[in-house]
Amino acid sequence: MNIYTKNGDKGTTDLIRTKNVSKSDDRIQLVGTIDELTSHLGLVKTMLDDPDVIRILEKIQATLITVMAGVADPYNREYKISDDKTAVLEEEIDRMEGLFERPKKFILPGACRLSAEIDVARTVARRAERALALVSVKFGADTGTKKYMNRLADYLYVLARYTDALNEGKGHGKEAAVSEENKAVQKTSVTAESGKVAGMENHENHTVSEEAVIQEILKRMGIQGRITLDSAKRLIERIEEEANRRGKKAVIAVCGPDGNPIAVHVMDGAFLVSFDVAVKKAYTSVAVKMSTMELAGLAQPGGTFYGVDKMDGGKIVIFGGGVPIKVGDTIIGGLGVSGGTGEEDHSLAEYGLSVLHEVL
Numbered sequence: 096m097n098i099y100t101k102n103g104d105k106g107t108t109d110l111i112r113t114k115n116v117s118k119s120d121d122r123i124q125l126v127g128t129i130d131e132l133t134s135h136l137g138l139v140k141t142m143l144d145d146p147d148v149i150r151i152l153e154k155i156q157a158t159l160i161t162v163m164a165g166v167a168d169p170y171n172r173e174y175k176i177s178d179d180k181t182a183v184l185e186e187e188i189d190r191m192e193g194l195f196e197r198p199k200k201f202i203l204p205g206a207c208r209l210s211a212e213i214d215v216a217r218t219v220a221r222r223a224e225r226a227l228a229l230v231s232v233k234f235g236a237d238t239g240t241k242k243y244m245n246r247l248a249d250y251l252y253v254l255a256r257y258t259d260a261l262n263e264g265k266g267h268g269k270e271a272a273v274s275e276e277n278k279a280v281q282k283t284s285v286t287a288e289s290g291k292v293a294g295m296e297n298h299e300n301h302t303v304s305e306e307a308v309i310q311e312i313l314k315r316m317g318i319q320g321r322i323t324l325d326s327a328k329r330l331i332e333r334i335e336e337e338a339n340r341r342g343k344k345a346v347i348a349v350c351g352p353d354g355n356p357i358a359v360h361v362m363d364g365a366f367l368v369s370f371d372v373a374v375k376k377a378y379t380s381v382a383v384k385m386s387t388m389e390l391a392g393l394a395q396p397g398g399t400f401y402g403v404d405k406m407d408g409g410k411i412v413i414f415g416g417g418v419p420i421k422v423g424d425t426i427i428g429g430l431g432v433s434g435g436t437g438e439e440d441h442s443l444a445e446y447g448l449s450v451l452h453e454v455l
Contacts, residue, residue: 129223133160190353387417
C-alpha cells in the first residue's frame with residue numbers, strides 16, 4: 096500500500112465522524128500542533144541520558160497521541176485524559192523543584208542546548224494549549240485534556256530550569272542527565288572536620304555550602320540523589336537487629352524518591368498484611384514529604400489533609416511507621432515499618448534514620 100492516498104490533494108481530510116474537513120479547520124490545526132510537539136519531545140529524548148526522564152517523555156508522547164485521537168473522535172470515552180496523568184506531571188514538577196532553587200525572574204532561554212530544546216517544546220505545548228482552548232469554544236473539549244495540556248507546559252518549564260541548574264552545577268540529582276554536557280568530575284577529598292570539599296572552592300577561596308558538601312559525598316558514593324539497593328539492605332539489617340532487641344516482628348520496606356520499592360524484608364513471624372502496609376508507608380512518606388505519623392495528625396477531620404488516604408488508589412496510609420529518607424534537604428528514598436502499633440512502628444523508623452549516616 097502506498098504512503099500517499101491523494102485524498103488530501105484538495106486541502107481536505109477526514110475526522111472519525113466527519114468527512115471532508117478543511118485542513119484549515121481548528122481541529123486539524125490542533126492535531127498538527129500536538130504532532131509537532133510529540134516530534135520535538137522525540138528530539139529532546141535523543142539528548143538525554145537519564146532513563147527516568149526518557150520514560151516520562153515517552154509516556155507524555157503516548158498521552159499526546161491519545162489527545163489527538165480524542166480530537167478526531169471526541170465522543171469516544173477511551174480517549175479521555177484522566178486526572179491521574181496530570182497528577183504524574185505534578186509529582187514530577189514537585190520532585191524537581193525540591194532538587195534546585197528555581198529562578199524567580201524572567202528566564203532568557205539558551206543556557207545550554209538541551210534546556211533550549213526543552214523550552215522550544217514548552218512553547219509548542221503552550222501553542223497547542225491555546226489551539227485546544229479555541230477548539231473547546233467551537234466544538235467542545237475534554238476537561239481532563241485541557242488540564243493535562245496546561246500542566247504539561249509547566250512540567251517542561253521546570254525540566255528546562257532543572258537542566259540549567261545541573262549544567263551550572265547548582266542542582267542535585269542525576270548528574271548524567273545531559274549527554275552532551277557530561278564533564279569529567281574533578282577529584283575531590285572531603286574534610287569532615289572543616290566541612291570543606293577540596294576542589295570545590297572558587298578562586299576567592301570561599302568554601303561551598305554544607306548542602307553542596309552533602310551532594311558531593313552522595314555523588315562520590317554513587318547514590319546520585321537516591322538510596323541504593325546495598326544501602327537499603329544495610330538499613331533494613333540495622334532496623335531488624337533493633338526490632339529483635341525490642342521483641343518486635345515487622346516488615347521493613349525501602350523505596351526510592353519516586354515511590355517505587357527498592358527492598359522489602361519480612362521478619363519471621365510478621366503479619367501477612369504488614370507487607371502491603373510497609374510498602375505503602377514508605378511510598379506515602381515520599382509522596383507527601385513527611386512522616387506518616389505527622390500526616391496522621393493532619394488527616395484528621397478538619398485537618399489540612401483530611402481524606403488524603405482515599406486518594407491515589409489507596410496507596411496513601413495515615414498511621415505511623417513511614418518516614419522520608421533525607422540527606423540534607425534532599426529526599427533520597429522512603430522507609431516504611433509495619434508490625435506493631437503506629438507509635439511502635441514510627442519509633443523503629445526513627446531509629447533507622449538515626450543510623451542512616453552509618454548505613455550510607
